[in-house]
Amino acid sequence: MAMGDFLPASTAAAFFVLLLGVNGAAAANFTFHFHNNCPETVWPAALSSAGRPPFPTTGFALPPGASLSVAGVTATWSGRVWGRHRCATGGGRFSCESGDCGTGQVACNGAGGAPPATLADACLAFGTDEQCCRGRFASPDKCAPSEYSRLFKAQCPQAYSYAFDDRSSTFTCANATGYRITFCPAAAAKN
Numbered sequence: 001m002a003m004g005d006f007l008p009a010s011t012a013a014a015f016f017v018l019l020l021g022v023n024g025a026a027a028a029n030f031t032f033h034f035h036n037n038c039p040e041t042v043w044p045a046a047l048s049s050a051g052r053p054p055f056p057t058t059g060f061a062l063p064p065g066a067s068l069s070v071a072g073v074t075a076t077w078s079g080r081v082w083g084r085h086r087c088a089t090g091g092g093r094f095s096c097e098s099g100d101c102g103t104g105q106v107a108c109n110g111a112g113g114a115p116p117a118t119l120a121d122a123c124l125a126f127g128t129d130e131q132c133c134r135g136r137f138a139s140p141d142k143c144a145p146s147e148y149s150r151l152f153k154a155q156c157p158q159a160y161s162y163a164f165d166d167r168s169s170t171f172t173c174a175n176a177t178g179y180r181i182t183f184c185p186a187a188a189a190k191n
Contacts, residue, residue: 133163
């Protein structure tokens with residue numbers, strides 16, 4: 001794939017966790033372009049990495065066919081962007097069937113996605129030091145991909161599949177002016 005003004009970060013399914021590190025000149029700002037090809041509304045959310053500048057918004061609605069550009073993302077931003085699905089406001093609290101961040105609002109305000117989410121995590125399931133890459137397994141040379149991460153990696157080679165999967169799954173583009181994130185890209189190909 002050639003690097004141009006935008007780095008496509010398309011999802012294989014409707015909802016996806018995207019780990020990004022923006023890399024460029026210190027004074028540069030970037031624009032994230034979100035587009036929803038899904039037949040239902042997606043609520044994108046963002047969580048900034050610790051010690052990094054915040055993303056300009058931490059949650060919003062994106063109806064079917066809609067696009068939204070979020071400008072002003074600093075060159076030193078890094079974090080996660082994901083799509084939440086089947087969200088509603090009930091009893092004055094906003095919640096989602098998947099990817100919910102638990103704030104009771106559309107904005108995640110520093111909270112990450114909580115189960116159930118489209119983030120499969122063997123650490124959450126088993127809680128062992130080996131699966132969580134902690135304790136004596138807390139370094140890249142001691143924490144190897146597990147059976148579960150290899151299974152996901154085989155199906156989706158660009159998926160971030162374990163704690164130290166940075167080489168093949170963390171994306172930066174030094175010359176980009178922005179990132180394009182498309183939910184349900186296959187839907188656009190069928191039209």
